[in-house]
Amino acid sequence: MRLSTTMIYEQQVRGISDSQSSWLKTGEQLATGKRVNNPSDDPVAASRAVVLSQTQARDAQYTTSRSFATQSLSLEENTLAGVTGAVTSAQEQIVLGSTGTLSDGDRASVATRLEGIRNQLLNLANSKDGSGRYMFAGYKTDAAPFAADATGDIAYNGGTNAITQKVDASRTMTIGHTGDDVFTSIPSNAKKEPDGSASETNLFKMLDSAISALRTPLASADDATKTAVSAAMDKTNRGLSNSLNNVLSVRSEIGTQLNELDTLDSQAGDRSVIYEAQRGNLEDADPAATISKYTMQQTALQAAYKTFTDMSALSLFKLNS
Structure with a gap:
C-alpha cells in the first residue's frame, strides 16, 4: 500500500x-x-437522570401545594379559635340570662351582650383570607356565605363543596371547610331535645331565639310565657353545646391535617436528599x-x-x- x-x-x-x-x-x-453533560455522554444515565429530575420537579410542586394548604388551614384554625371563644362566651351569657332572679332590665342587658356575640360570630363566619376570598364559602369565594334571608334569619348561601388540595402524590385533603360544616351543623352524637323534636343546627338561629326570649318581659307575664321563655333558653343552651362540639371537631381535624402536612414535608425532604444523591451517582464526575x-x-x-x-x-x- x-x-x-x-x-x-x-x-x-x-x-x-x-x-x-x-x-x-x-x-x-x-x-x-458533571460526568454527563449531554445525553450522548451516557444515554442510560442521562435518561435515568431525566426521570429523577421530573420526580424532583413534581415533589417541588407538592411542596408548594403543602405550603399553601398549611397557610389556609392555619388561618382557618385561627378563625375557629375565635369562634370557640365566642360560643363559650354565649354559653356563659345564656346561663346568666336563665337565672330566675334577674329583672327584665338585666335580662335585656344580657340580650344586648348576646347580640354582640352573635354579630361577632357572623363577622367570623364571613371572614376573608389574605387574597380577599371568603374562607367559609366553599368554592363560591366571591360572595359572603352568610346573610339574612327574607325572614331576617341568617342563612348559608355559600358553596356546598369544601375546598380540597392535592398535597402529595396519593393524598388530597380538605383545606377550607364550608360555613355549612361549621356554623349550621351539629355532630351525630349531639344532645337531643327532650320532646324528641329536631335539634337546632343553625348557630345564629340558636342565638336569635335566646335574644328574643331575653327581651320578652316576664315581670307581669303568665306561666305559659315564662315556660316558653325558659324552654327557649334551655334549647339554646343545648344547641350551643352541640355547636361548640361541632366546631371543636373541625378544629381537631385541622390540627391532624397540619401535623400530617409537617410529616409529608419531612418525608419530602428526605426523598429530596435521596434523589439528589442518586442523580449525583449518575451524573457527577470523580x-x-x-x-x-x-x-x-x-x-x-x-x-x-x-x-x-x-x-x-x-x-x-x-x-x-
Whole structure:
C-alpha cells in the first residue's frame, strides 16, 4: 500500500482533532463537575437522570401545594379559635340570662351582650383570607356565605363543596371547610331535645331565639310565657353545646391535617436528599479521576502537536533522498 504525503498529513490532523476533542470533553467535565453533560455522554444515565429530575420537579410542586394548604388551614384554625371563644362566651351569657332572679332590665342587658356575640360570630363566619376570598364559602369565594334571608334569619348561601388540595402524590385533603360544616351543623352524637323534636343546627338561629326570649318581659307575664321563655333558653343552651362540639371537631381535624402536612414535608425532604444523591451517582464526575485524565490527555495532545510539527516538515521526497 502506498502512502502519500497528504494521507500522512490527514492522519496526523485527525489524531490531533480526536485528542483535542477528548481533552475538551474532560475539561468540560472538570469545569462543570458533571460526568454527563449531554445525553450522548451516557444515554442510560442521562435518561435515568431525566426521570429523577421530573420526580424532583413534581415533589417541588407538592411542596408548594403543602405550603399553601398549611397557610389556609392555619388561618382557618385561627378563625375557629375565635369562634370557640365566642360560643363559650354565649354559653356563659345564656346561663346568666336563665337565672330566675334577674329583672327584665338585666335580662335585656344580657340580650344586648348576646347580640354582640352573635354579630361577632357572623363577622367570623364571613371572614376573608389574605387574597380577599371568603374562607367559609366553599368554592363560591366571591360572595359572603352568610346573610339574612327574607325572614331576617341568617342563612348559608355559600358553596356546598369544601375546598380540597392535592398535597402529595396519593393524598388530597380538605383545606377550607364550608360555613355549612361549621356554623349550621351539629355532630351525630349531639344532645337531643327532650320532646324528641329536631335539634337546632343553625348557630345564629340558636342565638336569635335566646335574644328574643331575653327581651320578652316576664315581670307581669303568665306561666305559659315564662315556660316558653325558659324552654327557649334551655334549647339554646343545648344547641350551643352541640355547636361548640361541632366546631371543636373541625378544629381537631385541622390540627391532624397540619401535623400530617409537617410529616409529608419531612418525608419530602428526605426523598429530596435521596434523589439528589442518586442523580449525583449518575451524573457527577470523580474529581480526582477527572483531573488525572485531564492531565494525561493534555500531555497526549501536546505530544500529538509535537509529532505533527515534526512530520509536517518532512515529505516522502525527503525521506527517499
